Amino acid sequence: MTDFHSPDARAAAALPLDLAEVRVRFAPSPTGSLHIGGSRLVMYNVLFAHGQARRAGKGGKFILRIEDTDQKRFVEGSAEGLMDGLAWLGLEWDEGPDIGGPYAPYVQSERQHHYREAADQLLANGHAYRCFCTPERLQRVRDDQVKRNLPPGYDRHCRNLGADEIQAKLDAGETFVVRILMPLEGETRFVDLLRGEIVFQNDKIEDLVLLKSDGYPTYHLAVVVDDHEMDITHVTRGPEWIPTAPIHVQLYEALGYEMPIFAHMPLILSPNGGKLSKRDGSAALADFRERGYLPEALLNYLALLGWSLDGKTEFFTMADLLEHFTIERVSAAPSTFDRDKLDWLNQQWINHHLTVEDLAVRCLPFLIAAGTIEEGPHDATHPTYGQVLVAAGLLKDRIRHLTEAPDLMSYFLADELHPYDSALLMPKRVEPAAALGMLKAFREVLPEIDLASHDATEARLRALADELGVKAGQLFMPIRVAATGRTQSPGLFDTLAAIGQDRVARRLDAAIELLEG
RNA sequence: GCCCCCAUGGUCUAGCGGCCUAGGACGUCACCCUUUCAAGGUGAAGAUCGCGGGUUCGAAUCCCGCUGGGGGUACCA
Numbered sequence: 268m269t270d271f272h273s274p275d276a277r278a279a280a281a282l283p284l285d286l287a288e289v290r291v292r293f294a295p296s297p298t299g300s301l302h303i304g305g306s307r308l309v310m311y312n313v314l315f316a317h318g319q320a321r322r323a324g325k326g327g328k329f330i331l332r333i334e335d336t337d338q339k340r341f342v343e344g345s346a347e348g349l350m351d352g353l354a355w356l357g358l359e360w361d362e363g364p365d366i367g368g369p370y371a372p373y374v375q376s377e378r379q380h381h382y383r384e385a386a387d388q389l390l391a392n393g394h395a396y397r398c399f400c401t402p403e404r405l406q407r408v409r410d411d412q413v414k415r416n417l418p419p420g421y422d423r424h425c426r427n428l429g430a431d432e433i434q435a436k437l438d439a440g441e442t443f444v445v446r447i448l449m450p451l452e453g454e455t456r457f458v459d460l461l462r463g464e465i466v467f468q469n470d471k472i473e474d475l476v477l478l479k480s481d482g483y484p485t486y487h488l489a490v491v492v493d494d495h496e497m498d499i500t501h502v503t504r505g506p507e508w509i510p511t512a513p514i515h516v517q518l519y520e521a522l523g524y525e526m527p528i529f530a531h532m533p534l535i536l537s538p539n540g541g542k543l544s545k546r547d548g549s550a551a552l553a554d555f556r557e558r559g560y561l562p563e564a565l566l567n568y569l570a571l572l573g574w575s576l577d578g579k580t581e582f583f584t585m586a587d588l589l590e591h592f593t594i595e596r597v598s599a600a601p602s603t604f605d606r607d608k609l610d611w612l613n614q615q616w617i618n619h620h621l622t623v624e625d626l627a628v629r630c631l632p633f634l635i636a637a638g639t640i641e642e643g644p645h646d647a648t649h650p651t652y653g654q655v656l657v658a659a660g661l662l663k664d665r666i667r668h669l670t671e672a673p674d675l676m677s678y679f680l681a682d683e684l685h686p687y688d689s690a691l692l693m694p695k696r697v698e699p700a701a702a703l704g705m706l707k708a709f710r711e712v713l714p715e716i717d718l719a720s721h722d723a724t725e726a727r728l729r730a731l732a733d734e735l736g737v738k739a740g741q742l743f744m745p746i747r748v749a750a751t752g753r754t755q756s757p758g759l760f761d762t763l764a765a766i767g768q769d770r771v772a773r774r775l776d777a778a779i780e781l782l783e784g
Numbered sequence: 785g786c787c788c789c790c791a792u793g794g795u796c797u798a799g800c801g802g803c804c805u806a807g808g809a810c811g812u813c814a815c816c817c818u819u820u821c822a823a824g825g826u827g828a829a830g831a832u833c834g835c836g837g838g839u840u841c842g843a844a845u846c847c848c849g850c851u852g853g854g855g856g857u858a859c860c861a
Binding site (some may be wrong): 339409462477533601614742 | 785786787788789790791794795796797798799800807808809810811818819820821822823824845846853854855856857858859860861
């Protein structure tokens with residue numbers, strides 16, 4: 268049997284020699300927002316198909332399919348939101364509900380007859396049976412089992428109904444579901460790409476429902492049928508599907524389908540334990556977008572959460588990932604979501620991998636939303652772009668999230684300063700009178716200084732500190748606060764230059780008034 | 785309860801039987817740079833590789849058990 272401890276062996280198993288094209292799919296149900304874990308799964312799929320497979324000289328396609336077989340949980344607009352999120356991340360699909368493809372339709376509710384045919388085939392060849400049990404009876408059975416401390420599950424009540432009994436119920440118009448007829452003996456095994464062989468005892472597996480009474484298939488029937496019909500070569504999905512994988516394996520065999528390669532990807536855990544969920548602040552991709560994360564940083568972080576190239580390389584662009592990702596290096600162990608590291612990566616991306624122009628443009632929507640600047644196009648043609656660009660240049664290595672832009676840039680972009688505490692004007696160990704003196708002294712020489720010149724401003728201010736007999740820092744702080752309304756800012760001379768002669772003068776006057784009043 | 789998966793510092797990870805006195809990164813702390821805050825630089829603390837048995841001349845690496853964590857247990861996906 269394959270030695271899955273060897274990376275080479277896993278690599279070989281991932282891309283069998285006779286495989287011409289990798290076809291992987293992401294098949295979400297349109298029941299809510301796209302989870303961060305789903306986003307990572309899509310990325311791994313894309314990297315595997317478009318990266319690893321193509322590098323190996325094979326074809327590689329990533330398919331998007333909507334699994335809307337549960338009418339009750341359907342949420343309007345969720346499929347659109349999902350595609351929106353993936354597009355934002357820059358993850359593209361080759362076939363899907365919106366762009367079509369050779370295997371259309373890519374929406375399960377439009378593929379009904381396939382499932383019904385498969386169910387009929389299973390019914391005919393004895394791998395499935397009709398079950399007429401009512402939901403009430405099933406609930407009763409379960410309650411009873413729980414009460415008696417038995418493992419809850421369907422008691423296979425309808426498994427051995429006679430042909431005439433079945434006919435009678437059908438004639439009477441009783442509704443039914445179709446259940447898989449699991450073998451009661453033996454075992455079902457399959458190879459998971461990340462874990463090696465997994466074995467299940469057949470008698471421990473339930474006769475799960477394949478076709479619901481409303482005629483819709485359950486996930487189990489639908490995935491198997493669609494994955495087969497869409498020629499999916501690698502079934503990638505979350506680890507929560509491992510327990511029902513034997514059902515799928517049985518179905519592949521019973522239907523005479525060729526077995527795909529299974530790869531159950533790892534789970535993303537919450538720092539509080541358990542699956543990462545809404546309760547952990549945010550688990551939805553859209554939340555990260557709103558909170559000012561760069562898609563590049565998120566992708567970078569997600570790639571590293573469960574995968575590594577060499578344990579040392581930290582920065583990856585999508586292009587890097589396409590060049591280096593291999594699915595067999597994805598860890599089977601679940602990993603905990605670490606907000607701190609994501610934040611660090613986001614800041615690193617802003618500080619070192621984004622151009623100032625790019626940063627400025629990305630800040631625009633956040634500045635507009637906050638009302639810091641006027642409505643306008645989200646690009647360099649925005650009327651205030653020039654000022655935003657200057658501010659972005661100064662704040663580039665101080666911004667962690669784009670959402671901070673409105674606050675950090677406010678004193679560059681707005682004419683009026685937010686009210687601030689006059690105490691800020693007086694640094695520690697500086698008397699109020701001294702602070703006032705310094706501000707007045709600066710105000711007096713301001714007209715002689717060309718703020719646009721960093722060097723001239725610095726020379727004059729340092730000289731002024733000497734004249735006043737104080738340390739440079741003691742003089743700079745009151746000026747900084749007067750000009751910006753806060754104690755933290757980019758370098759003082761650049762900051763003054765960006766704010767401009769007139770506004771600096773006005774803000775100085777206001778500060779002096781504040782101290783005198 | 786039953787079934788299944790996983791297990792290297794707080795977190796993400798490297799490691800594929802000797803190169804490991806276990807490497808990198810986040811976080812933490814200290815120092816340097818410095819007009820503040822960042823960024824950057826240097827350094828430190830932090831892991832008896834979950835525990836116990838094997839196999840082997842030799843194990844973080846292979847095997848078994850245990851423990852811990854997680855997942856599943858629907859006419860949801």
